Amino acid sequence: MESLNLQELLSHRQKKTLRFSEFIEGVMANPLDYLNISSSLISDAIKYFGFEIVIRSGEPIISYNIFKDLFSTGVNAVFGQEHCIKHIVNVIESFDNEAGLNRGIVLVGPPASGKTNIVDLIIRALEEFTKQKDVKLYTFFFKFSDADGRSIEIRSKFNHNPLLLFPISMPSEKGAMIQPRKMLFDHIKERQLNPSEMIIPNFFHNATLDKRTLDILEALQLNPINKNKSLYDILEEYVRVEEVEFTTAQAKGISNIDDTSQLRTRVNPVQLDTMNAAILNEHLPGKFLYQYDGAIVDSNRGILHIHDAFGIEDGSSGKDYKPLLMLLGSGKVSVESTQASVDNSVIITANIEEMKHLEEQLDSSKLLDRIERVPVNYLLDSNSEMDILRRDMSNMREEYDVDPNLLRIASYYSVITRLLPPVRKKMPDHWSDEKKKLYNNISAEQKLHIYSSQNDDPVRTIQELPYWHSFHNEMIRLGLNSYDTGSFSSFIASHPKAVNLRDCNLFSTEELKMIDNEFMRYLWNEHFPLEGKSGISVRQLQNIMRNTITHSDGRKVHVGIFLKQLTRIIEEGPELHHWLAGVADYQKNKPAFPYLTPEQIQGNTNRAVYGNFKELIEVVRKLYHSIVNREITVCTVDRNPEQ
Numbered sequence: 001m002e003s004l005n006l007q008e009l010l011s012h013r014q015k016k017t018l019r020f021s022e023f024i025e026g027v028m029a030n031p032l033d034y035l036n037i038s039s040s041l042i043s044d045a046i047k048y049f050g051f052e053i054v055i056r057s058g059e060p061i062i063s064y065n066i067f068k069d070l071f072s073t074g075v076n077a078v079f080g081q082e083h084c085i086k087h088i089v090n091v092i093e094s095f096d097n098e099a100g101l102n103r104g105i106v107l108v109g110p111p112a113s114g115k116t117n118i119v120d121l122i123i124r125a126l127e128e129f130t131k132q133k134d135v136k137l138y139t140f141f142f143k144f145s146d147a148d149g150r151s152i153e154i155r156s157k158f159n160h161n162p163l164l165l166f167p168i169s170m171p172s173e174k175g176a177m178i179q180p181r182k183m184l185f186d187h188i189k190e191r192q193l194n195p196s197e198m199i200i201p202n203f204f205h206n207a208t209l210d211k212r213t214l215d216i217l218e219a220l221q222l223n224p225i226n227k228n229k230s231l232y233d234i235l236e237e238y239v240r241v242e243e244v245e246f247t248t249a250q251a252k253g254i255s256n257i258d259d260t261s262q263l264r265t266r267v268n269p270v271q272l273d274t275m276n277a278a279i280l281n282e283h284l285p286g287k288f289l290y291q292y293d294g295a296i297v298d299s300n301r302g303i304l305h306i307h308d309a310f311g312i313e314d315g316s317s318g319k320d321y322k323p324l325l326m327l328l329g330s331g332k333v334s335v336e337s338t339q340a341s342v343d344n345s346v347i348i349t350a351n352i353e354e355m356k357h358l359e360e361q362l363d364s365s366k367l368l369d370r371i372e373r374v375p376v377n378y379l380l381d382s383n384s385e386m387d388i389l390r391r392d393m394s395n396m397r398e399e400y401d402v403d404p405n406l407l408r409i410a411s412y413y414s415v416i417t418r419l420l421p422p423v424r425k426k427m428p429d430h431w432s433d434e435k436k437k438l439y440n441n442i443s444a445e446q447k448l449h450i451y452s453s454q455n456d457d458p459v460r461t462i463q464e465l466p467y468w469h470s471f472h473n474e475m476i477r478l479g480l481n482s483y484d485t486g487s488f489s490s491f492i493a494s495h496p497k498a499v500n501l502r503d504c505n506l507f508s509t510e511e512l513k514m515i516d517n518e519f520m521r522y523l524w525n526e527h528f529p530l531e532g533k534s535g536i537s538v539r540q541l542q543n544i545m546r547n548t549i550t551h552s553d554g555r556k557v558h559v560g561i562f563l564k565q566l567t568r569i570i571e572e573g574p575e576l577h578h579w580l581a582g583v584a585d586y587q588k589n590k591p592a593f594p595y596l597t598p599e600q601i602q603g604n605t606n607r608a609v610y611g612n613f614k615e616l617i618e619v620v621r622k623l624y625h626s627i628v629n630r631e632i633t634v635c636t637v638d639r640n641p642e643q
Contacts, residue, residue, distance in 0.1 A: 023241040033136040038345040039095035045129035052493040055455040057524035058517030066125040080384025104346035109376035112539035115349040130246045137244045144283045152276045207341035219284045253302030255295035263323035265294040309348045310358040328370035377532030382452045383495040385411035403558040418535030421607040435514045454498035530595040
């Protein structure tokens with residue numbers, strides 16, 4: 001075994017420091033490398049670590065590798081949330097193209113649906129991405145020196161892009177007003193082979209520096225020692241450009257808060273010793289220095305994550321949202337009666353009750369208009385649910401003799417409690433009456449298997465998508481061609497535990513012929529994004545699994561014990577198990593499905609089982625017996641003594 005080289009293990013390259021002119025040379029040579037804004041950085045970070053293509057219910061969708069938690073042991077991995085993540089990526093990418101108001105994203109869903117894990121992994125990807133050598137992310141600081149060679153460095157918590165040092169407007173030597181920043185960008189575009197394709201994000205045209213930085217620049221220009229020096233000469237002498245690496249721990253480019261009162265920007269004086277104060281006074285005579293602080297400032301150029309932003313218990317009110325309103329409205333933050341531009345992608349997490357609380361507030365409409373709601377519900381794919389259980393219950397499998405079907409049956413039950421009955425009235429005209437009847441008569445267990453089934457021919461599924469399907473555009477953005485099999489076939493992934501519909505014994509041969517990709521897409525999209533808002537959460541399921549272990553004999557854990565525990569919990573009811581309060585059996589004068597009208601859920605006997613936790617136990621029990629029957633090998637023994 002090779003010895004561990006600790007020196008190499010803990011080595012880290014020094015940050016690169018440039019003079020202002022060296023930075024500008026780099027911009028001129030490769031401008032796009034230096035024009036990142038927060039949304040483009042996040043989008044690039046998500047894609048940088050790779051992706052796969054998965055097929056869910058006839059819908060191909062991109063599964064980004066960062067959500068497997070590549071950065072640790074996989075303990076925070078997110079499974080089966082590709083549709084939610086697609087929505088997030090689409091909204092983030094749209095930020096680049098907007099010239100008007102900024103927008104934020106709010107992830108809304110029931111508790112334990114994975115909202116926080118999704119944001120945490122995006123943040124981790126951004127953090128790791130900015131450490132890559134080919135990512136050009138720079139800020140600047142001021143360096144002041146005295147005659148003895150001693151120096152002091154003054155930094156801003158904003159981590160501004162050095163390009164913002166070019167003023168939007170300023171008087172020329174002849175007295176006329178000029179626009180240095182626009183002139184710089186026009187020159188950059190003229191140097192390109194295709195100037196019309198060179199799009200400079202709107203942020204760079206209008207962004208302003210913080211007041212302290214502007215005060216320092218003004219004081220340097222007014223100082224007699226800099227007489228006859230141009231602004232460029234002053235920047236070259238006093239400004240040093242350095243690389244930026246985002247970090248959650250030090251709140252650099254990333255802020256995580258759980259209280260909207262933390263959005264307010266604070267002003268703190270800079271404490272200097274006698275020597276440094278003397279150096280500073282030589283260049284900024286009589287200048288009092290202060291420092292801005294706070295979540296909005298610290299997350300400039302990156303992500304501002306507000307966890308459980310609209311809490312009911314913490315008494316959050318409209319005044320606490322005002323800094324967020326300003327940020328999402330103007331892209332600026334208020335600092336000491338002035339404003340500074342902030343480039344933040346705001347991602348908020350909130351459960352359904354918190355979001356409802358916000359909507360009921362009289363002054364919430366302005367904020368609601370500025371945030372894009374992304375639903376994050378419980379999983380509808382039993383294979384992904386099984387992945388979560390396999391990870392979180394790994395100790396159980398190591399310490400006990402576990403029924404090999406236990407995790408599958410547990411995931412079946414949790415997912416089946418979340419499903420809504422098919423109630424669609426209008427279907428494609430080219431469907432036969434038998435196909436329409438099959439659709440409306442799909443049972444809960446059939447729907448469960450359709451959602452988690454294995455795709456027979458994923459390449460064909462992709463190539464037969466309608467021309468208007470959004471997946472074509474997604475492939476183009478990722479450099480893939482849906483009409484060139486070789487460009488994307490290697491990215492297609494399938495779940496090793498997925499079951500083919502032919503093998504589940506729930507459909508006849510004629511029914512299987514009717515369940516094509518279009519049929520599955522209609523079924524999936526009918527209740528999206530309502531389906532998965534209710535039912536058993538994976539956290540509740542894990543508690544039931546732990547009870548199953550407790551009631552086992554200490555050696556073996558089998559499906560029968562699990563189903564008995566489910567039955568006992570259902571019989572005990574919501575007085576002991578709060579999450580049963582919304583279950584059909586215990587609701588008084590309330591519909592079984594609050595998202596559907598009574599007229600919709602009437603008519604078919606199959607629909608009575610949907611949402612009925614007690615009856616669904618028997619459904620899953622039958623599925624278990626079916627699995628066992630398939631696994632039993634029948635042998636015929638000829639007892640002829642002569643053979």
